[in-house]
Each structure stands twice: as C-alpha cells, then as structure tokens.
Amino acid sequence: MQSNRPLGVSTSLFRGILGPDAEPEGIRALQGTPISHIEYFCDDGDRNHTNPQHIAAVKQAATEGGVTIWSCHAPFGGTDISDLEETARCTSVQTVIEALDAAVELSAGRMVLHGSREPVTGEERPRRLEQCIRSLDELCQQASQRGVKLALELLPRTCLGNRPAEMRSILNAVDGDLRVCFDVNHITLYEGAREALTALGDRIETLHISDHDGVDERHWVPGRGIVDWPAFLTGLDDIGYDGCLLHEARDAELDLKGNLKAIGEAARSNLGSSSSMGGR
Numbered sequence: 001m002q003s004n005r006p007l008g009v010s011t012s013l014f015r016g017i018l019g020p021d022a023e024p025e026g027i028r029a030l031q032g033t034p035i036s037h038i039e040y041f042c043d044d045g046d047r048n049h050t051n052p053q054h055i056a057a058v059k060q061a062a063t064e065g066g067v068t069i070w071s072c073h074a075p076f077g078g079t080d081i082s083d084l085e086e087t088a089r090c091t092s093v094q095t096v097i098e099a100l101d102a103a104v105e106l107s108a109g110r111m112v113l114h115g116s117r118e119p120v121t122g123e124e125r126p127r128r129l130e131q132c133i134r135s136l137d138e139l140c141q142q143a144s145q146r147g148v149k150l151a152l153e154l155l156p157r158t159c160l161g162n163r164p165a166e167m168r169s170i171l172n173a174v175d176g177d178l179r180v181c182f183d184v185n186h187i188t189l190y191e192g193a194r195e196a197l198t199a200l201g202d203r204i205e206t207l208h209i210s211d212h213d214g215v216d217e218r219h220w221v222p223g224r225g226i227v228d229w230p231a232f233l234t235g236l237d238d239i240g241y242d243g244c245l246l247h248e249a250r251d252a253e254l255d256l257k258g259n260l261k262a263i264g265e266a267a268r269s270n271l272g273s274s275s276s277m278g279g280r
C-alpha cells in the first residue's frame, strides 16, 4: 500500500562518504530527492554537536532546504549509560545530556540512544540493566524538561535492549516517558518484523531502516538482504505508525548522490513510499 510517511536519512551517511563536518553539504544534496528528513548523529570523537557554529550551520542548511531535523542520535563510541563503574556512568549520562541540548538547538523532537556498549556477559547483565535504568530515569527527566522524547534503540547481539521482551521490562522499570527506536536491521536478526512491532506497539517513537543478510547487521539499502518488507509495512499499519521512515543504510559502492537515489527507489519498491524524485 502507498504511504505518505516521510523519508529520512541519518547524517552518518554524509559523514561516512564526505567526512566529518559534512552535514550542511549533505543536507544540501537532499534537494531534488524524495528525502525530506534527517537524523543528526552526535559523535563523541569530534564532539561537533557541542560547537555552536557547527550546529548553526546545520540548522541554516536545513531551514534553507526545507529539511526537517526529525531526530538526533546520542553518541555511542565511548559512551555507555550502563557502565558498572559509577564515575564513568555519570560521565556518559552527561555526554547524552549535551546531545539533548544539541537536539533542542536543532529543534529535533526526539533523541535515539543506546542502552549499552558490548559485549555484555550473562553474569553482569542484571547489574548492567540496573545501571542503564538508573541512567534512563535521569535522562527521561532531562529530556522531558527540554521537550524532547527519548527513544531507546533495539540493538543486536549481547547489547542491552536486544529483544522486545527485555525492552518491555526496561520500559516498565524506567520512571518516565521512555520510547523505542525500532531498528529493523537489528531486531529482524532474531524475530519477525511484524511480531516485534506489535510487541512494542505504541511505544515506538521512531525507526532505523536498513537490510541485512540474516547473519549480522549490515546496514544495506532495503531490498538487498532478507528482511520481510511487506511484513514490516503491515506491522507499521497495525500499530498506526505515521512517523518518518528514517534510513541508516548505505551502499558502499555508491557516492552520496547514488545512495540518495538508491534509498529513494528502494523506498518506492519496498516501503510503499509514494514520494518521487524531486517531489518536494
């Protein structure tokens, strides 16, 4: 079925192809494509999101191009809100709060974050979950004070929040309006797309869309891998999701223009997107 859900890409696509600081150039490259939304990725290596000039340039490029900054992604390289060492956990929480401030500056309504780094051993998992929930209690409060929705991402492998059941238990334990970022490329390694969507239903705030080979996450453009896209779409209809189809996908063989074209065409073929090239 046709859908009016807007198409989006992560600025990690721009950084990956054009290099760091390339967000304004990447945003300008969206002109003439069906992609109208972005997720701004905060990197804890260069920390550009704490630089007011950089954020102003991103904002200006988005405003001039009519691009919506749908969400921000909190840093995850050296950041771990489930750290068992209390000082390191608090530092990670502060890092996420800085990203929340960037989200406010960029008028992004939501922020995606990871529950942990990896690996998480079975033995330490209960304590790591406790630390994660402690951090999320505080972060939900900070997000709500700023008018930003916090969305915990479904992650693969041993990361915290790697299955709908564990995600549900985190949602139930956290004191605050915690939501979910449903990453298709992660959860469908283990569970059917429609079933997983139904299990988290109204708590799903945003999506990460890409394809994989059934072995591990690949972040391929939809259609290259084995994800059951019709089931995914039916699941979105089931839960009444009408937000952005935000892509975290890349074809390593293509340049930025080629990737944007491939994502737009794949969305028409696989995601019921009615957007056409130059359609905005």
Ligand SMILES: [Zn+2]
Pocket (backbone or CB within 6 Å): 073, 112, 113, 114, 153
């Ligand atoms: Zn992520």
